[in-house]
Amino acid sequence: MSRYDAATIEAKWQQAWDEAEVFRARPDPDRPKYYVLEMFPYPSGNLHMGHVRNYAMGDVVARYKAAQGFSVMHPMGWDAFGLPAENAAIERNIHPGEWTYANIANMKQQFASLGLSLDWSREFATCDPDYYGQQQALFIDFLDKGLVYRKNAVVNWDPVDMTVLANEQVENGRGWRSGALVERKELTQWFFRISEHSEELLTALDGLTDWPEKVRSMQANWIGKSQGLRFAFDLTAPAGGQEKIEVYTTRPDTLMGASFVGISPDHPLARALEAENPEIAEFCAECRRMGTSEADLETAEKKGFDTGLKARHPLDPSWELPVWIANFILMDYGTGAIFACPAHDQRDFEFSRKYGLPIKSVFVPADAPAEAGPEYLDQEEEAFVPAKTDAVRYVMGFAGTPTTGEEGVAAAIAAAESAGWGAGVTQFRLRDWGLSRQRYWGCPIPVVHCEACGVVPEKKENLPVRLPEDVEFDRPGNPLDRHPTWRDVPCPACGAAAKRETDTMDTFVDSSWYYARFTSPGAATPTDRAEADYWMNVDQYIGGIEHAILHLLYSRFFARAMVICGYLPESAKEPFNALFTQGMVTHEIYQTRDDRGRPVYHLPSEVTDGKLENGTEVEVIPSAKMSKSKKNVVDPVAIVTRFGADTARWFMLSDSPPERDVEWTSAGAESAFKHLSRVWRMTSELAAHAEAGGEIGDDDLARATARAIRDVTEGIEGFAFNTSVAKLYGFTNTLHKSKAPNADRVRALRVMAQLMSPMTPHLAEEIWSLLQGEGLVAQATWPKADPALLVEANVTLPIQINGKRKAEISVAKDMPKAEIEALVLAHEAVQKALAGSAPKKLIVVPGRIVNVVV
RNA sequence: GCCCGCGUGGUGGAAUGGUAGACACAGGGGACUUAAAAUCCCUAGGCAAUGCGCCGUGCCGGUUCGAGUCCGGCCGCGGGUACCA
Numbered sequence: 026m027s028r029y030d031a032a033t034i035e036a037k038w039q040q041a042w043d044e045a046e047v048f049r050a051r052p053d054p055d056r057p058k059y060y061v062l063e064m065f066p067y068p069s070g071n072l073h074m075g076h077v078r079n080y081a082m083g084d085v086v087a088r089y090k091a092a093q094g095f096s097v098m099h100p101m102g103w104d105a106f107g108l109p110a111e112n113a114a115i116e117r118n119i120h121p122g123e124w125t126y127a128n129i130a131n132m133k134q135q136f137a138s139l140g141l142s143l144d145w146s147r148e149f150a151t152c153d154p155d156y157y158g159q160q161q162a163l164f165i166d167f168l169d170k171g172l173v174y175r176k177n178a179v180v181n182w183d184p185v186d187m188t189v190l191a192n193e194q195v196e197n198g199r200g201w202r203s204g205a206l207v208e209r210k211e212l213t214q215w216f217f218r219i220s221e222h223s224e225e226l227l228t229a230l231d232g233l234t235d236w237p238e239k240v241r242s243m244q245a246n247w248i249g250k251s252q253g254l255r256f257a258f259d260l261t262a263p264a265g266g267q268e269k270i271e272v273y274t275t276r277p278d279t280l281m282g283a284s285f286v287g288i289s290p291d292h293p294l295a296r297a298l299e300a301e302n303p304e305i306a307e308f309c310a311e312c313r314r315m316g317t318s319e320a321d322l323e324t325a326e327k328k329g330f331d332t333g334l335k336a337r338h339p340l341d342p343s344w345e346l347p348v349w350i351a352n353f354i355l356m357d358y359g360t361g362a363i364f365a366c367p368a369h370d371q372r373d374f375e376f377s378r379k380y381g382l383p384i385k386s387v388f389v390p391a392d393a394p395a396e397a398g399p400e401y402l403d404q405e406e407e408a409f410v411p412a413k414t415d416a417v418r419y420v421m422g423f424a425g426t427p428t429t430g431e432e433g434v435a436a437a438i439a440a441a442e443s444a445g446w447g448a449g450v451t452q453f454r455l456r457d458w459g460l461s462r463q464r465y466w467g468c469p470i471p472v473v474h475c476e477a478c479g480v481v482p483e484k485k486e487n488l489p490v491r492l493p494e495d496v497e498f499d500r501p502g503n504p505l506d507r508h509p510t511w512r513d514v515p516c517p518a519c520g521a522a523a524k525r526e527t528d529t530m531d532t533f534v535d536s537s538w539y540y541a542r543f544t545s546p547g548a549a550t551p552t553d554r555a556e557a558d559y560w561m562n563v564d565q566y567i568g569g570i571e572h573a574i575l576h577l578l579y580s581r582f583f584a585r586a587m588v589i590c591g592y593l594p595e596s597a598k599e600p601f602n603a604l605f606t607q608g609m610v611t612h613e614i615y616q617t618r619d620d621r622g623r624p625v626y627h628l629p630s631e632v633t634d635g636k637l638e639n640g641t642e643v644e645v646i647p648s649a650k651m652s653k654s655k656k657n658v659v660d661p662v663a664i665v666t667r668f669g670a671d672t673a674r675w676f677m678l679s680d681s682p683p684e685r686d687v688e689w690t691s692a693g694a695e696s697a698f699k700h701l702s703r704v705w706r707m708t709s710e711l712a713a714h715a716e717a718g719g720e721i722g723d724d725d726l727a728r729a730t731a732r733a734i735r736d737v738t739e740g741i742e743g744f745a746f747n748t749s750v751a752k753l754y755g756f757t758n759t760l761h762k763s764k765a766p767n768a769d770r771v772r773a774l775r776v777m778a779q780l781m782s783p784m785t786p787h788l789a790e791e792i793w794s795l796l797q798g799e800g801l802v803a804q805a806t807w808p809k810a811d812p813a814l815l816v817e818a819n820v821t822l823p824i825q826i827n828g829k830r831k832a833e834i835s836v837a838k839d840m841p842k843a844e845i846e847a848l849v850l851a852h853e854a855v856q857k858a859l860a861g862s863a864p865k866k867l868i869v870v871p872g873r874i875v876n877v878v879v
Numbered sequence: 880g881c882c883c884g885c886g887u888g889g890u891g892g893a894a895u896g897g898u899a900g901a902c903a904c905a906g907g908g909g910a911c912u913u914a915a916a917a918u919c920c921c922u923a924g925g926c927a928a929u930g931c932g933c934c935g936u937g938c939c940g941g942u943u944c945g946a947g948u949c950c951g952g953c954c955g956c957g958g959g960u961a962c963c964a
Contacts, residue, residue, distance in 0.1 A: 067964050181962075240883085246883075319880090323880040533964085571958060575959080575964095608885095681892070692890090696903065751892090821898085830898045833898070867944090875897095
C-alpha cells in the first residue's frame with residue numbers, strides 16, 4: 026500500500042486552486058462579503074513558526090467563511106519599511122530596497138508552500154512607490170484638514186555616530202554601535218493630532234464588543250482620561266522670566282500634604298535657570314543623559330535638585346514650598362510640573378525620604394486610632410495609597426469632610442473653583458503621534474521648505490516623492506540629508522529654489538491604512554470609494570497581542586482621519602469589527618558555555634536527547650518566544666519539507682488555545698503527521714467503496730457525525746481551533762472503530778474531509794477527491810448537523826454530597842425534578858450519607874447535577 | 880516603575896459557577912514480526928492499597944449548596960511602555 030505523500034498532494038491541489046482562481050476576491054451581489062485579515066508580516070527574509078500559526082488561523086476563518094457562503098476577501102502584503110533593512114545595508118553593503126524585495130520574493134515562495142487561501146492579486150509592499158505615494162497624498166490631505174502639525178520633541182541622540190537612535194538601539198543608556206552615552210536632543214518634528222480624538226477613541230471602545238476585553242482595557246488605560254485640578258503656585262520672587270508654576274494634579278485633596286513643587290528638567294523655568302546656574306545646568310545635563318523611554322525614566326533612580334526658589338501654597342500664602350527639579354517629571358505630561366505629596370504617593374515618599382523633605386498625612390485609614398494625625402506615617406516604610414473609593418479619615422483636608430479619596434478630589438476641585446484659584450479639567454495621557462524619522466528607509470514626508478513660503482506641501486501631481494536609489498550607508502546618519510541633489514527642488518508655491526524635507530515617516534503610518542488599500546490596491550487615489558464601501562470593514566482581524574496598543578490605536582485614528590478626508594465611509598471609522606490576538610510560538614532554549622563562561626546557544630536541530638552531536642550536554646532553559654538571538658527557532662520550511670504544510674498547520678492549530686502561547690516540540694509535529702497519515706490510510710482503504718451521496722444509515726455513526734459537525738463548527742466559531750482539532754481526533758477514533766457498512770463510513774469520512782478542510786486543506790481535498798466528492802472541497806458548502814441526531818434520550822447526573830461527587834444516576838433527559846429527587850434520595854450512597862436524617866438541602870440542576878447537603 | 884494578561888498530571892492542554900484532567904505527546908503493558916520500524920489493543924493525576932478512602936487546578940484568604948472558573952491579597956512568568964515591528 027502506498028503511503029501519505031504530502032509533497033505530491035500539496036503541490037497538486039495548490040495548482041488546482043490557482044487554476045480555478047478559487048481565492049480571488051470579487052464583489053458578489055448574491056452573497057454577503059467577509060473580509061479576513063491577518064497582520065501583514067515584516068519581510069525579514071524567512072517565515073517563522075509565529076507566521077505559520079498566525080496565517081493558519083486566518084486561513085481557517087477564511088476557508089470556513091467561504092464554505093458558509095460568504096464572498097471572502099483574504100489579502101496579503103508586506104510591512105516593508107523599517108530599521109532592519111538599513112542595518113542590513115550597513116552590515117552587508119546592500120541597498121535596503123534590494124534586500125527587502127529579495128526577502129519578499131523568498132518569503133512569498135515559503136508562503137505558497139503553506140497553501141493559504143490568499144488573494145495574491147491584491148499584494149503590495151509598503152515600500153512600493155505606488156503605495157507610499159498614496160500615503161503621501163493622504164499626508165497632504167491631513168495637512169489640509171489640520172490633522173498634522175510641527176512642534177519640537179526629544180529624540181535619543183548618539184553624539185559619536187551623530188545619529189538618532191530608536192529606543193531599542195539604546196542599551197543601558199548607550200548607543201548600541203558606538204557605545205556612547207546617549208543624550209536627549211530636541212528636534213522639530215511632524216505630529217498627527219491623535220490626542221484631539223482622545224475622547225472619541227476612548228468612548229468608541231465600548232462599541233468594539235468583538236474585541237478582546239484586555240485590548241480595550243489596555244487602550245483605555247493608554248488614553249488615560251483623568252479628572253483633576255489645574256492651578257498655579259506663585260513664586261515668591263520672579264525667576265527665569267516666570268512668576269508662577271502651573272501644575273496639574275489628579276489628587277488636589279492632598280494639597281495640604283504638599284512638601285515641594287517639582288518641575289521637569291525640560292520645563293521652561295528649568296531651562297531658564299540652567300543658563301544662570303552652572304550647578305543646575307550640570308544636573309539638567311545629567312537628566313538628559315538618559316534615553317527617552319518611559320520604562321527607563323520610571324525605573325531610573327529618582328534624583329532631584331533644590332533650585333533654592335520658593336513657591337507660595339495657594340491655601341496659605343505664608344507657607345513657602347521649595348522648588349525642585351526632578352528627573353522623573355516628564356515635560357510631555359500635564360504641565361511638566363507637579364506638587365509632591367509624599368504621604369500618599371510612593372514615588373514622592375521615597376524622594377522625600379532621600380532628600381529629608383517633610384511627610385505629612387492628609388488622611389489616615391478609617392480605622393486608625395483617634396489620635397492619628399499628620400504625623401501618622403512618621404515611622405512607616407511606605408506611603409499610604411488606598412483605592413480612591415476606600416473609606417479614609419481626613420486629618421488635613423481643606424474642603425468639607427469627605428469619607429473617600431473620590432469625594433475628597435471632587436470637593437477640592439469645587440472648593441478651588443469657587444475660591445477662584447484653580448479649575449477642574451479633564452486630561453488625557455495620550456500624546457500626539459510623532460511621525461518624523463531621521464532615516465532613509467521610510468516614506469518621504471512630502472513637503473518642501475522654502476525660504477519665502479515656509480513649509481509647503483508637494484503638489485499631488487508630483488507624487489510619489491520617490492526615495493533616491495543612489496545612496497551610501499558607509500557612515501551613520503540619514504543618507505537623504507547628505508544626498509548631493511535629491512533635496513534640491515523648486516518650491517511648489519513660488520517656484521524658487523527650495524529644499525525637500527529629509528525626514529521619513531514612522532512605519533506605523535504604513536500599517537495604519539493598508540487594510541483600506543487592500544480594497545483597491547491599484548487605485549489612483551488612496552482608496553476607490555465604491556470598493557472601500559463594499560469591502561470595509563475588516564470583519565475579522567488577527568494578529569499578535571504585542572500590537573494591542575500602538576498599531577491598533579493608530580489604525581483607529583487613521584480610519585477616522587480617512588473618513589474626514591472622504592476616503593472611507595463613516596461606518597469604517599472603527600475599521601476592525603472583530604479582533605483576535607494570538608499567542609506566540611515558543612521553544613526551549615539550548616545553551617552551553619564557552620571557555621570564558623559566556624553562553625553559547627544551539628539550534629534545536631543540532632540537539633538530540635539533550636546532547637550536541639559531539640556528545641556535549643546542553644543546559645535546557647524553559648521555553649521563550651522564538652528568537653534568532655537565542656537560536657530557539659524552528660524553520661517552517663524544514664517542517665514543510667519533511668512532513669508537509671498540512672502537518673505544520675495541524676500542529677500549530679492543535680493543543681494550545683489560539684490566544685495562548687504554544688510550545689513547538691518535534692514530538693508534537695511527529696504526532697500530527699502520524700494522525701494525518703492515519704486519516705489518509707483510512708481513506709485509501711475506503712476509496713474502493715466510494716459511491717454517490719446518500720444519508721448515513723448506521724445510527725451510531727450518524728449521531729457521531731452530527732456531533733462532530735456541531736463541535737468542530739463551535740470550535741471554529743469560538744476561535745478554539747484546538748478543541749476543533751481534538752474533536753476531529755475523536756471523530757477519527759470513532760470512525761476507525763465503527764463497524765458500520767463501508768458506504769456509511771465513506772459518507773462519514775467525506776464529512777470529515779469537509780470539517781478538516783479549513784485546517785488541512787490539501788489532505789481534505791485529496792480525501793474528497795478519492796471519495797468522489799463533487800467539485801473542490803474548498804468550494805463545497807459547510808455541512809449541517811441534523812438536529813434530530815443531536816438529541817440525547819438519557820443524561821448522566823452526577824450526585825454530589827456536600828459538593829463532592831459520590832455517585833451518578835442515568836435518567837431520561839426530560840424527567841421531572843420531583844422524580845429525580847425521589848431517585849436521588851433512594852440512592853444507596855445518599856442513604857448512607859444521610860444515615861436516617863433528612864437532607865438540609867437538595868439542589869437539582871436539571872440535565873446537569875444534583876447536590877445533597879447533609 | 881506603571882498598564883494588561885497568564886499559572887491545571889511527566890508534557891501540550893479540556894472543562895456555559897455544576898463529574899477536574901476531554902483530546903494528544905512522552906511512559907508502562909500486550910498483539911503482530913525471526914527482529915526492528917510501522918501499525919493495532921490495553922493502561923495511565925498523586926498518596927494509599929486492591930471494594931471503598933484521602934489529597935489535588937501557583938500560594939493565602941473570601942463568596943457559594945457547589946470555585947480551575949467569581950472577589951481580595953501575595954508569588955512567578957510573559958506582552959506593552961509612545962523611534963523594534
